[in-house]
Amino acid sequence: MDRNLKIDNIDLKILSELSKNAKLPYTDVANRVFVSGGTVHVRMQKMEQAGIVKGSTLALDYSALGYDVTAFLGIYLEKSSMYEDVVAELQKIPEILNLHYTTGAYSIFARILCRDTKHLREVLHDKIQSVVGIERTETFISLEERIDRPPLLY
CATH class of the missing domain: 3.30.70.920 (Lrp/AsnC effector binding domain/regulation of amino acid metabolism (RAM) domain)
Structure with missing residues (x-):
């Protein structure tokens, strides 16, 4: 677990989009953040390994x-x-x-x-x-x- 991962504005934008809708496909996130789908995937993996992202949740009524x-x-x-x-x-x-x-x-x-x-x-x-x-x-x-x-x- 890499706790020293540096978070930049792109990471914050990715997290912001996914915190609004965790089911959003990475390609859609990429389009909104103006990066490639691969970039979103790699950055999410790094943030999961660093313990920043702990999973996704299901919103229930x-x-x-x-x-x-x-x-x-x-x-x-x-x-x-x-x-x-x-x-x-x-x-x-x-x-x-x-x-x-x-x-x-x-x-x-x-x-x-x-x-x-x-x-x-x-x-x-x-x-x-x-x-x-x-x-x-x-x-x-x-x-x-x-x-x-x-x-x-x-």
């Missing part, structure tokens, strides 16, 4: 699949030294989509996805709040997600 509740969870730890053990347990909970070690009021901030509020209650009570090292939690239910976009790459 979770609501259409019956998952209607997105919640954010502020987690207070009994002691910050318990962080690694708590994360190891939280990683086992499939409803947790993201986990961040944070500054501020919470030790950990998480995003979770559930079918409904009953499912959310079960996840909170039976799974998350039973993890040793978690002192308490605060839950914020998302009413609407208005913006979901990749970051702007310069």
